[in-house]
Amino acid sequence: xxxxxxxxxxxxxxxxxxxxxxxxxxxxxxxxxxxxxxxxxxxxxxxxxxxxxxxxxxxxxxxxxxxxxxxxxxxxxxxxxxxxxxxxxxxxxxxxxxxxxxxxxxxxxxxxxxxxxxxxxxxxxxxxxxxxxxxxxxxxxxxxxxxxxxxxxxxxxxxxxxxxxxxxxxxxxxxxxxxxxxxxxxxxxxxxxxxxxxxxxxxxxxxxxxxxxxxxxxxxxxxxxxxxxxxxxxxxxxxxxxxxxxxxxxxxxxxxxxxxxxxxxxxxxxxxxxxxxxxxxxxxxxxxxxxxxxxxxxxxxxxxxxxxxxxxxxxxxxxxxxxxx
Ligand SMILES: [Zn+2]
Numbered sequence: 060x061x062x063x064x065x066x067x068x069x070x071x072x073x074x075x076x077x078x079x080x081x082x083x084x085x086x087x088x089x090x091x092x093x094x095x096x097x098x099x100x101x102x103x104x105x106x107x108x109x110x111x112x113x114x115x116x117x118x119x120x121x122x123x124x125x126x127x128x129x130x131x132x133x134x135x136x137x138x139x140x141x142x143x144x145x146x147x148x149x150x151x152x153x154x155x156x157x158x159x160x161x162x163x164x165x166x167x168x169x170x171x172x173x174x175x176x177x178x179x180x181x182x183x184x185x186x187x188x189x190x191x192x193x194x195x196x197x198x199x200x201x202x203x204x205x206x207x208x209x210x211x212x213x214x215x216x217x218x219x220x221x222x223x224x225x226x227x228x229x230x231x232x233x234x235x236x237x238x239x240x241x242x243x244x245x246x247x248x249x250x251x252x253x254x255x256x257x258x259x260x261x262x263x264x265x266x267x268x269x270x271x272x273x274x275x276x277x278x279x280x281x282x283x284x285x286x287x288x289x290x291x292x293x294x295x296x297x298x299x300x301x302x303x304x305x306x307x308x309x310x311x312x313x314x315x316x317x318x319x320x321x322x323x324x325x326x327x328x329x330x331x332x333x334x335x336x337x338x339x340x341x342x343x344x345x346x347x348x349x350x351x352x353x354x355x356x357x358x359x360x361x362x363x364x365x366x367x368x369x370x371x372x373x374x375x376x377x378x379x380x381x382x383x384x
Contacts, residue, residue, distance in 0.1 A: 115345055145184065189217065330371065
């Protein structure tokens with residue numbers, strides 16, 4: 060069995076050991092130099108402030124500011140994913156967050172690509188990257204152009220990430236339109252920390268081909284006999300067009316972005332209802348998970364059956380940007 064990892068943040072999956080090594084060599088302050096303590100620090104409640112996801116990214120991003128460190132982190136991500144039986148992955152990151160030591164955006168992309176390619180050569184599998192624009196910033200068009208200019212340099216997709224609430228996708232419509240008319244795939248975080256209208260905006264106004272998280276599509280459905288039946292245009296559209304939902308169970312539970320719990324996560328019910336659900340780890344470090352753990356949790360907490368697991372694996376395979384674009 061092989062996994063496809065479609066929603067995987069490069070800056071959310073670092074090894075604690077690597078963070079400590081880089082931080083020590085550059086005198087970057089970290090909360091502890093003990094690996095396990097550091098792992099726990101990341102896993103602790105990420106934010107108590109609702110609708111603000113992942114303040115701990117500031118820590119990981121602080122050690123990803125020079126080409127050598129970025130390349131090493133990308134290489135290790137491939138190694139860790141392959142050891143979890145992920146043979147296809149799309150690693151996402153926001154290149155403009157890695158310029159504090161004067162790398163150019165292109166140099167950041169080059170460093171990640173070198174690490175990814177070296178990882179493929181050493182461990183096998185196929186890995187591509189998705190460039191994220193931060194939705195609270197006004198530079199998404201620049202990131203979109205960077206993505207389009209790097210399609211022969213491992214970039215396969217574009218994403219809007221960062222705080223969702225109050226930053227709807229259509230603030231970045233110009234960038235999304237540029238991507239929609241290119242050979243770069245478009246996925247948008249929506250329906251994780253904000254409501255259904257953000258999913259609607261991502262799909263109807265920005266033409267997202269996949270939705271990051273998106274589980275709040277349930278607000279556009281009614282639950283009948285344990286199935287989610289669309290009662291809104293957006294839910295009907297996502298179901299009929301089989302727009303993939305990049306669901307991340309552990310991360311949704313841990314992020315503090317919503318009040319969802321592991322036992323009432325709608326992932327499997329959405330799958331049963333015919334939605335194109337895919338399972339992903341989002342941030343292996345912050346959510347203390349990987350893809351095998353996500354499937355295991357779905358089996359233990361959401362009664363995922365073998366057939367449903369097969370369906371999830373097929374969905375992820377079909378939703379790879381290499382197959383969608
Ligand atoms: Zn994400």
